[in-house]
Amino acid sequence: MPEKEKLRIDKYLWAIRIFKTRTLASEACKAGRVKLAGQNIKPAHEVKVGEVYQISKGPERKIIMVTDLLESRVDAKKAVAYYEDQTPVEEQGSFQSMFQAPQLRRDRGAGRPTKRDRREIDDLQQDFFNKNTQTGAEEE
Incomplete structure (x- = not known):
């Protein structure tokens, strides 16, 4: 189990299906689109349960809290159990309204x-x- 205790942020974001590939997750971290307490983090940052991340993905903004660690990619229904989406309702609707x-x-x-x-x-x-x-x- 010591492997599960240390998990990189890029691998975690890929596993919970925020990003389609681990490379995209890594590039987002390098570009400053993934933040922890308002600070940019590197792709090798170790994820800890209870941390809250702000993720910018195009016009979409997400705020997630880590509830459990996940090493390998699973289907979307199972992935939801490993994080809590704390994005305000107003921001969730603003992404969709751009297409209207x-x-x-x-x-x-x-x-x-x-x-x-x-x-x-x-x-x-x-x-x-x-x-x-x-x-x-x-x-x-």
């Missing part, structure tokens, strides 16, 4: 947008994205 951006469609054969049309499109996009970034800034 307004769909701008023009009728086929309508030609290029006029200057007025272009301004309306820009205003619509700017209002949508500014609204989402302002709500994200208030949460932090």
Whole structure:
């Protein structure tokens, strides 16, 4: 059992299926996208039960607490038992809302947008994205 007591963070994140490959988990650690108490950690950092990690994966932000150590990769249903997701509900929804951006469609054969049309499109996009970034800034 001494092997299970020492477990690297990159291997742990891969085993609980946060990252698809161990290489991606290692690169995320090197890039500063995995943090422990606000500090960047190296891929060789030893994971301990009870530690809380902040993980940035693209636009998605996760906060997980280690409940048990897991050396080998298991299916997703079993992997959930080895960590506790402490991500606030507001942040979980913000990732999905990015894909619900307004769909701008023009009728086929309508030609290029006029200057007025272009301004309306820009205003619509700017209002949508500014609204989402302002709500994200208030949460932090």
